[in-house]
Amino acid sequence: MSLPAMEKDERIDIRLPASLKQQLGRAAMYAGMPLSAFLLSAASDRARQLIHQQEEVTLTPEDWAAFLRGLDETGKDRPRLKEAARAYAKRVNG
Numbered sequence: 001m002s003l004p005a006m007e008k009d010e011r012i013d014i015r016l017p018a019s020l021k022q023q024l025g026r027a028a029m030y031a032g033m034p035l036s037a038f039l040l041s042a043a044s045d046r047a048r049q050l051i052h053q054q055e056e057v058t059l060t061p062e063d064w065a066a067f068l069r070g071l072d073e074t075g076k077d078r079p080r081l082k083e084a085a086r087a088y089a090k091r092v093n094g
Contacts, residue, residue, distance in 0.1 A: 016024075028038035059067060070081075 024039065025035050028035045031038055031041075033041065070078075
C-alpha cells in the first residue's frame with residue numbers, strides 16, 4: 001500500500017516595516033503562537049471569510065420559498081435568470 005503524496009510546502013517572502021513586524025510579534029506572543037503560525041492562522045481565517053462573503057448565499061425563509069417556486073415554473077422563459085447565470089460564470093471563470 002502506498003502513502004498519499006504529500007503536498008509540497010511553498011514559501012512566501014514579504015517585506016514589512018519593522019514596527020508592523022513588532023506589532024505582529026506581540027500579537028503572536030499574546031496568542032501563544034510562533035509568528036509564522038500566527039500569520040498563517042490570521043491569513044487563513046481572513047481568506048475563508050472573504051471567500052464565504054463572495055461565494056455563499058443566505059436566504060430568508062420567504063426568499064427560499066420564492067426561489068423554490070421559481071424552480072417549479074419550468075415552462076417559463078427566464079431571461080434575467082439566464083443573464084445572471086452568464087454573469088456568475090464570467091465572474092467565477094474569469
